[in-house]
Amino acid sequence: MTRSHPSAAPASAATDPTSLHPSRQAAVEADACDPLASLREAFDLTAGLIYLDGNSLGVLPRATAGRIEQVVREEWGRGLITSWNAAGWMDLSRRIGDGIGRLIGAGPGEVRVADSTSVNLFKVLAAALAMVKAEAGPERRRIVSERSNFPTDLYIADTLARTAGFELVLVDSADALSAALDERLAVLMLTQVNYRTGALHDMAALTAAAHAAGGLAIWDLAHSAGALPVDLNGADADFAVGCGYKYLNGGPGAPAFVWAHARSLDRMDARDIRQPLAGWIGHAAPFRFTPDYQPARGMDRFQCGTPPVLSMAALECGVDTLSAAEPLGGMPALRRKSLALTEAFIAGVDARLSAHGVQVATPRAHDARGSQVSLTVPEGGYAIVQALIARGVIGDFRAGDPARGEPDLMRFGFTPLYLRQGDVWDAVDRLVHVMDSGEWRSERFQRQSAVT
Amino acid sequence: MTRSHPSAAPASAATDPTSLHPSRQAAVEADACDPLASLREAFDLTAGLIYLDGNSLGVLPRATAGRIEQVVREEWGRGLITSWNAAGWMDLSRRIGDGIGRLIGAGPGEVRVADSTSVNLFKVLAAALAMVKAEAGPERRRIVSERSNFPTDLYIADTLARTAGFELVLVDSADALSAALDERLAVLMLTQVNYRTGALHDMAALTAAAHAAGGLAIWDLAHSAGALPVDLNGADADFAVGCGYKYLNGGPGAPAFVWAHARSLDRMDARDIRQPLAGWIGHAAPFRFTPDYQPARGMDRFQCGTPPVLSMAALECGVDTLSAAEPLGGMPALRRKSLALTEAFIAGVDARLSAHGVQVATPRAHDARGSQVSLTVPEGGYAIVQALIARGVIGDFRAGDPARGEPDLMRFGFTPLYLRQGDVWDAVDRLVHVMDSGEWRSERFQRQSAVT
Numbered sequence: 073m074t075r076s077h078p079s080a081a082p083a084s085a086a087t088d089p090t091s092l093h094p095s096r097q098a099a100v101e102a103d104a105c106d107p108l109a110s111l112r113e114a115f116d117l118t119a120g121l122i123y124l125d126g127n128s129l130g131v132l133p134r135a136t137a138g139r140i141e142q143v144v145r146e147e148w149g150r151g152l153i154t155s156w157n158a159a160g161w162m163d164l165s166r167r168i169g170d171g172i173g174r175l176i177g178a179g180p181g182e183v184r185v186a187d188s189t190s191v192n193l194f195k196v197l198a199a200a201l202a203m204v205k206a207e208a209g210p211e212r213r214r215i216v217s218e219r220s221n222f223p224t225d226l227y228i229a230d231t232l233a234r235t236a237g238f239e240l241v242l243v244d245s246a247d248a249l250s251a252a253l254d255e256r257l258a259v260l261m262l263t264q265v266n267y268r269t270g271a272l273h274d275m276a277a278l279t280a281a282a283h284a285a286g287g288l289a290i291w292d293l294a295h296s297a298g299a300l301p302v303d304l305n306g307a308d309a310d311f312a313v314g315c316g317y318k319y320l321n322g323g324p325g326a327p328a329f330v331w332a333h334a335r336s337l338d339r340m341d342a343r344d345i346r347q348p349l350a351g352w353i354g355h356a357a358p359f360r361f362t363p364d365y366q367p368a369r370g371m372d373r374f375q376c377g378t379p380p381v382l383s384m385a386a387l388e389c390g391v392d393t394l395s396a397a398e399p400l401g402g403m404p405a406l407r408r409k410s411l412a413l414t415e416a417f418i419a420g421v422d423a424r425l426s427a428h429g430v431q432v433a434t435p436r437a438h439d440a441r442g443s444q445v446s447l448t449v450p451e452g453g454y455a456i457v458q459a460l461i462a463r464g465v466i467g468d469f470r471a472g473d474p475a476r477g478e479p480d481l482m483r484f485g486f487t488p489l490y491l492r493q494g495d496v497w498d499a500v501d502r503l504v505h506v507m508d509s510g511e512w513r514s515e516r517f518q519r520q521s522a523v524t
Numbered sequence: 525m526t527r528s529h530p531s532a533a534p535a536s537a538a539t540d541p542t543s544l545h546p547s548r549q550a551a552v553e554a555d556a557c558d559p560l561a562s563l564r565e566a567f568d569l570t571a572g573l574i575y576l577d578g579n580s581l582g583v584l585p586r587a588t589a590g591r592i593e594q595v596v597r598e599e600w601g602r603g604l605i606t607s608w609n610a611a612g613w614m615d616l617s618r619r620i621g622d623g624i625g626r627l628i629g630a631g632p633g634e635v636r637v638a639d640s641t642s643v644n645l646f647k648v649l650a651a652a653l654a655m656v657k658a659e660a661g662p663e664r665r666r667i668v669s670e671r672s673n674f675p676t677d678l679y680i681a682d683t684l685a686r687t688a689g690f691e692l693v694l695v696d697s698a699d700a701l702s703a704a705l706d707e708r709l710a711v712l713m714l715t716q717v718n719y720r721t722g723a724l725h726d727m728a729a730l731t732a733a734a735h736a737a738g739g740l741a742i743w744d745l746a747h748s749a750g751a752l753p754v755d756l757n758g759a760d761a762d763f764a765v766g767c768g769y770k771y772l773n774g775g776p777g778a779p780a781f782v783w784a785h786a787r788s789l790d791r792m793d794a795r796d797i798r799q800p801l802a803g804w805i806g807h808a809a810p811f812r813f814t815p816d817y818q819p820a821r822g823m824d825r826f827q828c829g830t831p832p833v834l835s836m837a838a839l840e841c842g843v844d845t846l847s848a849a850e851p852l853g854g855m856p857a858l859r860r861k862s863l864a865l866t867e868a869f870i871a872g873v874d875a876r877l878s879a880h881g882v883q884v885a886t887p888r889a890h891d892a893r894g895s896q897v898s899l900t901v902p903e904g905g906y907a908i909v910q911a912l913i914a915r916g917v918i919g920d921f922r923a924g925d926p927a928r929g930e931p932d933l934m935r936f937g938f939t940p941l942y943l944r945q946g947d948v949w950d951a952v953d954r955l956v957h958v959m960d961s962g963e964w965r966s967e968r969f970q971r972q973s974a975v976t
Contacts, residue, residue, distance in 0.1 A: 147776075191801060224804035231800050348687060351676045377643055380835035
């Protein structure tokens, strides 16, 4: 999973690791100078809790509860059916999509919010495969991805490949991707940041390689939208999907988003290719209620059924927490802070936890990691994560498959909107305490079942 | 659309219509004796407003706002990621599904809540077509439905038919269905209650006819779940889907539900047939994160992505409003009240509005109508509905397609949980006022755009 980046040598390779781990006082002083510190005020945080799981479920923005109450009591309760127009419910998908678009290098109107990441991936992958079938010879039948991609992407792709006559080819490491991009490539389908290791792909380079091989590139931004600057149009990607409940802070199971390059829409139009989930909200004129399907011209075609308004409204509040960073430098500024946080965490682990066998599994080069650090420990890590949670630091555990050479991982996500250098220092310190004390060996932290 | 039912002659055919329309006093007295009257207390109703659009968006239950606040502030805000297990979020789909199952003749564990009606229809129709392909000869390639079915069902079916090598055959009236069920039938796909006219199909008879022809039967319960007793297992249907935001009062865009007969699951297992939206939540062991898809054994296979928890929680409150009717006689008792309400509305229209050319488009026979009455008027009706809304009676308008011989319709849904005979009387009275006064001819009620 790790890749060689000569321009960014591992920070701790040649120097004394302890020298890179500051004192708690220095960490707190750094927070006092943080130009993004005010963004933290937008969140309803639990005192004393250090939440390093925003890569799984973002925390609650302060604005959300009040906004949802307004949607429920006023817009639904009083406005009833009229709120579809009067309260702008019909426009939520595009409005929130525009906010997300500014985070991921998409233009106005290029993103829609709808359904789940899995469902949106199905739509765009099916459209992409139909485009390849219509435009290329029968030798282009490979969907290429990584075996370590998030499973739902592989499940969707495998099932689509079976019915559409394609083949899902999985490589075992990112290094093997280039060699897999040949004249058989139909679609390169990748998640930009790996959900296990936090490793970050070079979207522009891999998209260019897919195009050079004659294929298309679909990106899943689940762990990158809101976590780091993404430039879909700049990378010339063909389609993208992403998740609303991680770094976008949209709430549990928040709807997902979908993007297509303008060129992809033109190709669909030219070949009369539909995305297969042709529900009424994606119709050119949904309220004409005609029996014949006519897809909407632009991105609206990627909508399907009636959108879940309550969950959509919460997602809008979540996206607003990122939009609030725009006057402070936006995603580039958030990325600088995110890297400083993960860098500090890595330095702390190197300095204080390597003696316990704790190792960093996430690439150390800045351009090769997302906003997450994953750790390995000889003992596995499940119980260590539980003991750490008991000490007020929430991370999570992802078991590895020994058959695939995957280690067990302790995962820690670093959301620059609300985390501080002091939090990082304390998280390292509490992990040191858990390891030094051996308290994680307690029976109550051991795994109770196969499902974590 | 109307059908002949010799056992239930039109109520107003032979008698003086005015004799069936009681006085307001009699209507209010009937409400005082209504054994279901207490159910109304569960809703946050707007004083003075008569809401006859619960067939489009159900009203807000009183419990919902507080429950959603709890989910947002406590379960998400405080519980964060742990709430997936600790607050039972992972079990919402099955738990709410069990509640819906009691309304539609499905057993425990047979219903799941997920995605939208359109997406769920895609899942079950794709599975059904794959079953037919695996089990029957190439002559079975017809999906039969009605041209007046809700458009999203037709769009989903048409798009699936194109890619799977099937043909969507639409009949122009319910009378023509039987003749269309022959040796070419793959799937009969119908909505039990027509969204325009409120006409009710005989699910058991049509399912039996589909089976006799060697095909499968899929039912969309969008306008019947929570509106009248449904018995999926009793009718021996193969698959069903339905909507959460109409008679289930789940809120705008509430997630939908999906049901499969146990026999259908067995057939999918025997032929290794997947539903195509093979997302991770439908995996046999989603938290093992294996790269290979293995569908869950039971109904969980029809789940796909992470469920939208806020919208799910609101749906649970909505389903609870129907569960509260169980000790009072449940769906049969609600059906009796619903028929009494629609009967009173029809009688009022016959008695007081026929002179204005207002006619009932919904079948008059009880076993041929749902919980809705649609009216035609020579002038079309758009402006009349707007004028009626201005007088505090909310119904809606659905334009007809003259090319298909469809009239414009004014639609009125009657939710027995919260409507009273007095409301019905007042609604008729206000419509009489709108017609007598001619106030609907005012410029402000005329249609502003092609989209209503």
